[in-house]
Amino acid sequence: MFLDFYKLRDQPFGVTPDPRYLYFSPGxxxxxxxxxxxxxxxxxxxxxxxxxxxxxxxxxxQLLQRWKGYVHSAFLFQTQCDSRELIRYLLDDLGIENKGEDIVRMHSELNEFLFRETKVGRRVVVFIDEAQNLSDAVLETVRLLSDFEAPDKKLLQIILAGQPALAQRLARPSLVQLRQRIAVQARLDPLPFDETVRYVQHRLKVAGYQGPELFTREALELIAKRSRGIPRLINNLCFNALSLGCAMRMRQIDAGVAKEAAEDLSTGFEVAGPAVSQQGAAPPVARNARSSRKSLYSRVRENFRRRHLLQTTIFLVAIGSLGIFLGTRIRPATAQPSAVLPVDSASSVPARGLEPRSEQQARSVSSGVLSPKAPQTRAGESSIRTFTYVIQPTDTLQDLCMSMVGRYDSKVLSEIRRLNPNLKDLDHLHVGQEIQLPMSWAK
Structure with a gap:
């Protein structure tokens, strides 16, 4: 998912009416x-x-949240209903127990409830969403609800929310009485380009985005045009654009990605071009559009293939390295014949006072610090078997050479330097340091 790729805390372009993401445009x-x-x-x-x-x-x-604690509210979404069902839905949402009595009885129970709420100082507000779906008969029933009133105030506030078809319905002569009772008529118009930019930036900020501009100006212009300034379509376009951008590993969404997202959503994006000829040949511009579309998808697929190959390679290298590491650090040493390298026997006399080689080597093997290495070949010389030794607190290089290699001279030191090119000072070894040593040479 693109949340991690773009470092987002939440989904900025979700489909649920989350009040945190409400953008207060002037409208x-x-x-x-x-x-x-x-x-x-x-x-x-x-x-x-x-x-x-x-x-x-x-x-x-958001309006309901601002009146929380001061109003008793009901929110009605079921607008495909008759008058009796509407009143029953209303009573249920207000918490008024009813047993499916006739509509007159339900009106009486509602009236009693409204008076009780008014006495304790609470307003009762009814929200009817998608009100354009209500039939004329049900709208007339809604109008009659306004008859619940005291001499000095209305006992019930009703908000009708709907699409432009609601305004057209209310303009009918048959609903003139209801239209005259609507004291406040609010309208939300599509967002212009500048507000679309602020809307996108607002949602990204709420979602935790803190990087540079995520959408180029050209991409935002295309999104504003294809969405017609409608927030839900803006959300869909931005979501698809971010998903596609993440798949292509693009840190910024450009117009090409936004265009592809618009085409995927079929938001009315059309490529202008000449009419199709009688032979049915596709217009050049349309062919170019399809070619561009195919090319974009090919880039996504190629990106996924490369990522998969890279991840597989890294995994295999890691497994191989782990196997080598475990083999050199854990596997016990095995006695193997040493290769012979011509040396000067006169310089291979052991120093006095040192522990015999066989005893210290046996102790080193039992402690797990001795690990054999594969034979290595040096130009002009026989292959030499090596092993890895981990420096212990009392070790010196001379003691190690005498006890494990069998000699300590310039040729041994030269070979140790060759095996350990990163070892700068042979006289200063550190506890825990790993060092490569040649196995015993013939004297």
Whole structure:
């Protein structure tokens, strides 16, 4: 998922109405303020009209959050219903027990509930989402709910939220009485380009993004155009663009990636070009578009293949290195015949007072610090078997050579230097340091 790749804490372009991600464009702020004022002053009916995906539900939740603790609310989504079902849904959401009585009895129970809430100082607010789906008969039932009132105030506040079709429905002559009762009419318009940019940046910031601009200006222009400024479509385009960008390992989303995301979502992106000839040949521009599309997908597939090959190679190298390491550090040494290298026997006399070679080598083998190495060949010489030794607290190079190699002279030191090119000072060995030593030579 692209969250780790782009260092995001949350999903910035989700599909749920999360109030944290609500972007207050000038239109959203105005609509929220209008409805808040309408509830505060007890205006009765309010309406909120917007295109699908403009954030009506999120805005209503935000409004409800601001009145939390001061209102008793009901949120109705089931708008494909008749009048009886609507009243029953309302009673259930308000917590009023009902046994499916006739509609007159349910109205009476609702009226009693509203008076009780008013006496304790709580407003009752009903949110009806997707209200454009209500039939004329049900809308008339909703209008009758406004008759619940005291001499000085309305007992019930109703907010009708819906798509532009709701405004068209309310404009019908048959619903003139309901339309006249709507005191506040709020509307959410699509976001212009500048607000689209701020919207995307706002959501990325809430999600924890702290890097450079994630979308180029050209990409944002294309997203604004293809989404028509509708936040839900902006979210879908940005989500697909980030997914594609992550697959291509692109740290910044450019216009090409945004264009591909728009085509994938079929948001009306069309490539202009000449008409198709009578032979049915594809227009050159359309062919180029398909070629570009195919090329982009090919880049994604090639990227995945390269990543897979790289990961496989690293894994195999790691396994091989681990095997070599365990073989050299854990596997006990085995006695093997030593290769013979011509040396000067006169310089190979052991120093006095040193422990015999066989005893100290046996102790080193039993302590697990001696590990044989594969034979190594030196130009002009016979192959020499080596082993890895881990320096112990009381070790000196002379003692090691005498006890394990059998001699300590210039040729032995020269061979040790060749086997340990990184060992700069033979007189200063450190505890825990690994050193390569030749196995015993013939004297």
């Amino acid at each position: 959203h702020r105005e609509a929220l303020a209008s409805m808040f004022y309408g509830i505060e002053t007890g205006r009765g009916f309010l309406s909120l009209v917007a295109e699908p995906g403009m954030g009506k539900t999120t805005l209503l939740f």
